[in-house]
Amino acid sequence: MRYILLVSLFLSFLEIHAQSELNFPDIQYGIEQIKANWVSHPDIQGGEDRVILFRNVFTVHNSDQDFIINISADNHYFLYVNGSFVTHGPQLGDMQHWKFESLNLKGLLKNGKNIIAVKVVNYGKKRFLGFQSLYTALMVNGVTENAKMLTTKGPDDGWKCVLDNSYKASEVHWRSPGENRIIGGFYANNPTDYITMKHHPKGWEQPEFDDSAWQKNSFYESTGSMGGSIAYLLEPRNLPLLTWEQEGVGTIVRSQNIGATSFPTSGNLRIPANIKASFLIDKKVVTSGFPELSFSGGKGASIKIRYAENLFGPKKEKGDRNQIEGKELIGYFDHVLSDGSPGQQFLPTWMRTFRFIQLDIETGPSELVLDRLQNYRSRTTLASTATFTSDNGTYNEIFAICKRTVDLCTQDYFLSDAYYETMQYIGDTKVHALIWQALSGSLAHTENALRQFHHSRDAEGNLLGAYPLRSTFIFPTYSLIWVDMVADHYALTGDTTIIEKYKAGIAHTLNGFEKNMKSNHLVDRTRYRYFVDWYQNPDNGGGTATKNGGENSAVVSLHYAHALMNAANLFEAAGDTHQAAQFADRANEIKGAVYELCYDSDRKLFAERPDKSVYDQHTNIMAILTDAIAPSEQKSLLNSILQDKSLLQATYYYRFYLFEAIKKVGVPELFDLAQQPWEKMVADHMTTTLERFESTTKPTRSEVHPWSASPAYFYLTYLAGIQSKENNFEEIRIAPVFGILQTIEGSMPTTKGTIHFNLKRSEGRLFAEIVLPENIKGEIIWNGTTETLRPGRHQYELNQ
Structure with missing residues (x-):
């Protein structure tokens, strides 16, 4: 009975304190009731890296009533109520679709005095490329009558604020002179944190904190005017809140000058004065979230917290991920300076991804005590519950690493990877979305991605290769893949409303791409870069097989034909038979040209371009998927490209299309051969999937890359053969x-x-x-x- 009572109390606590997004799955509190203004600190200048702390002390007369607010910020916020963490946000959007969360704080409040506290972070000029930003600002809107006292207006509302001068953005160098913090190039994630604790208002989120010296906030902008907004066009969050689940960070596997310890699994760790100490923690699997370090004393001590997916050998090789001897951690880090007081806490301002954490500590004249180190795992609260077990242990391991990768990278949008970029790319998302749907049964993230990509469209019909985004990445092939994603959605659901929603956009994209075509019906160069795969050859074009800008590329031309075929089916389903026929005819014309100009009848293979100087698996895969070669010849072609090692090989990403070709032709006996690169990952004790093949000239970069997780999808939908036949598994x-x-x-x-x-x-x-x-x-x-x-x-x- 005592056990049952404790469980009941625990579940009751979770029910009271767990928050959910009130506008998911259906909008209940839209923009029409928002009367708040955007507010900031009076001393903020613009887009500099800054943290503003906001507090509002208020009285609640009946804590049993619903207490509903809307909240948003630029760039990012962390919300606390009565000293307890509630959530962080907002969901990633753009200026025309800026998200706000809607929360019911009932259960977090008490009768009498209460405190709501918000930390707003601007990551500065080197912020994550997915962040569009105007100003460091906060918006809180009281929805229910009892919550309207929290509505941000300006200096006359009940809010106070202060600049947290302890924070400074620390740029993650990857191409500037000096020591780079990462290996592999291109870092588009947020900067890390440099924190001087003596400038941090300790306990600022707690009810008993004295904020008498804080300033009133300043008005920045209204939430709506002139049919829109001078600042941000608001819209409700359309995905669930993210998790905030406590987990351990692992055990110490290597150390210097710390002696025997059970930290961080239990107890504390005492670092003597005037020494340099270091220790390496291995989580055993890659994870992500917000690692929190609690510490005391050690005035002036320097604490560097380094995070990495893997360790590197002397020649920057990776090898067996479980082998740590002779390897070093190279990765981004947070840097914290202790003020010597008890009960200090450091929580990163943005998500960190790691298997390994290394703490490098240099103490001053007093002892530093590390009290606790734990991670708060953050990802979508939609459940990923699919399971797979077979008589082959390697397959089971592959499924596990694929699933872990997809779970880590499904946040409030689809992450391309969890460490380096954290952006939502179209080509990546095409694969990621299908896997996630199979693992979770949910289409919510897919529908969000389709809509966000659609928002990125330019006047010529190009979609940004990644979106939301503040830069201009355009890969014309990715614009085509967005059309394929719409077709995937319709194939699963049979819902023609998705076609009607994007019909004009599909036509715009295809008509725009048509301008890239030459008179021979193959593609020409464009001002943008085609992306097919990370080819590995001396003449690698950075996404195409060679450095000729993709001119006359057979595989790019066939991707266009593939999108045209999908569009023809979509428009036929929508009743537009005339446009459907035009799309189908154009696809046939392109396929005919590819066969005539690029098929090598002696080798019985497609070349990547008409001069027949380059041969790759990719062109032949797409020839099968588009029926550019007769179905009767497809099995032989598939066997050939899997046996011929002279061909440029499809890497992890493009093997999704290879698996699709195997499924189309009906040759499951070739599946094991096609997935052999994943067996190498398992042999190297990887716990998530790589971005691309290892190279002697360039080490792989991301180790948490969902575009490489496609085996998990095909295990369920092809090997086990479970497929929807009608209306999303009806x-x-x-x-x-x-x-x-x-x-x-x-x-x-x-x-x-x-x-x-x-x-x-x-x-x-x-x-x-x-x-x-x-x-x-x-x-x-x-x-x-x-x-x-x-x-x-x-x-x-x-x-x-």
């Missing part, structure tokens, strides 16, 4: 192919419920146990034999 088909596997067991969530499966093949027969939700109907297919599936748990035996 009707399904289970047609397992196994590949080299003999048994497959797992579960796949859908909007209609979770499908559980246990599949075994033996001597040409299929033995299956399927648990089917009541509102799903379907069939199971094996070697031409079909049997109707029944709701609930049932066993099936199908003969050859």
Whole structure:
């Protein structure tokens, strides 16, 4: 009984304190009731790296009533109520679609005096490339009558603020003179933190803090005027809040000058005065979140907290990720200077990604005590519950690392990677979205990405390669892939409203791309860069096979044909048969030209361009997917490109399309050969998936890259064969192919419920146990034999 009581109290605590986004999945509190202004600190100049702390002390007469607010900030905020962390945001958007959160603070408040505190961070000129920004500003709007006292107006409202002078943005150098903090180039994530604790208002978020010396805030701008806004056009958050889940950071595996210790798993760690100490922590798996360090004493001590996905050897090689001897940590770091007081805390202003954390400490004349180090894991609260187990341990490990990668990188948008860029790219998202849908059963993130990419459109129909974004990255091939993403959505749901929503945009993008075509029906150079894959060859064009700007590229031309084919199907479904026919005819014209100009009848392969100087897997893969070669010849072509090592190889990203080709042609016996690069990841004890193949001239960069996680998708949808047949799993088909596997067991969530499966093949027969939700109907297919599936748990035996 005591145990039951404790569990009940714990669940009650979670129910009271856990927050959810009130406008997800349906909008309840829109922009029409927002009466707040944007406010700032009177001494803020503009886009400099700054932290503003805001407080509002107010009285609640009935804490049982709903207490609903809207909140947003530029660049980012952290919200506390009565000293407890609530959430951080806003969801990433752009100036025309600036997000705000809607929260019910009931359960966090008490009768009488209460305090709401908000930390607003501007990361400065080197902020994350996904951040659009005008000013360091906060907006809080009281929705319910009892919350209107919190509405930000300007100097006459109840808010006070102060500049937190302890904070300075610390640029992560990767191309400037001097020591670089990262390996591999191109860092587009936020700067890290340089914190001088003696300037930090300790306990500022707590109710008992004395804010009498703080200033009144200043009016920045209204939330709406003249049919829009002079500052930000607000709209409700359309995805759930992020998690804030406590987890350990690992154990110490290497140290200098600290002696024996159980820190950080238990106890504290005492660092003597006047020494340099260092220790390396291994989490064993890559994770992300906000690592919090609590410490005391050590006045003037320097603490550098370094984060990395992996360690590097003497020649910057990686190798076995579990091998730490002779390797060093090279990565970004936060730098904290202690003020000597007890109970100091450091929490990064932005998410950190790591498997390894290294603390480098230099103490002054007094002892430093590290009290606690823990991580607050932050990612979408939508559940990723799919499971997969087979008779092959390597496959099981591959599924695990793919799933962990996708889970880490599904935040309030789809991250391209968790460490270096954290941007939402179209080509990456095409793959990421399909995997996430299979792991979670949710389309919410996909629909958000489709809409955000659509917002990035320029006058010529190009979409920005990544969005939201404050820069101009345009890869014309990615604009085409957005069309493919719309087609993926329709293929799954059968919902023509998605076509109507983006029909004009699809036509605009395709008509714009048509201007890139030459009279021979192959692509020309453009002012922008085509991106196909990270090729590995001496003449690598940085996304294309050679440095000719993609001129006459067969694979890029076929990507255009692929998008045209998808558009033809979409417009046909929408009833626009005339435009559908035009798209289909143009696709056939391009495919015919590619075959005529680039097919090598002697080698029975497609060349990457008409001069037949370059051959790659990519062109041949896309030739299969577009039927640029007759279906009767596709199996032979697929076998050839997997055996011919002279071809430029498809890396992890483009093997998604290779797996699609294997599935289309129906040759599961080739699947294992195609996924061999992932076996190397498992052998190297990776816990997430790489961005690209290792190279002797350039080490791989990102180790948490969802575009490389596609095996998890195909394990469920191809090897186990679970596919939606109609209306997003209203009707399904289970047609397992196994590949080299003999048994497959797992579960796949859908909007209609979770499908559980246990599949075994033996001597040409299929033995299956399927648990089917009541509102799903379907069939199971094996070697031409079909049997109707029944709701609930049932066993099936199908003969050859």
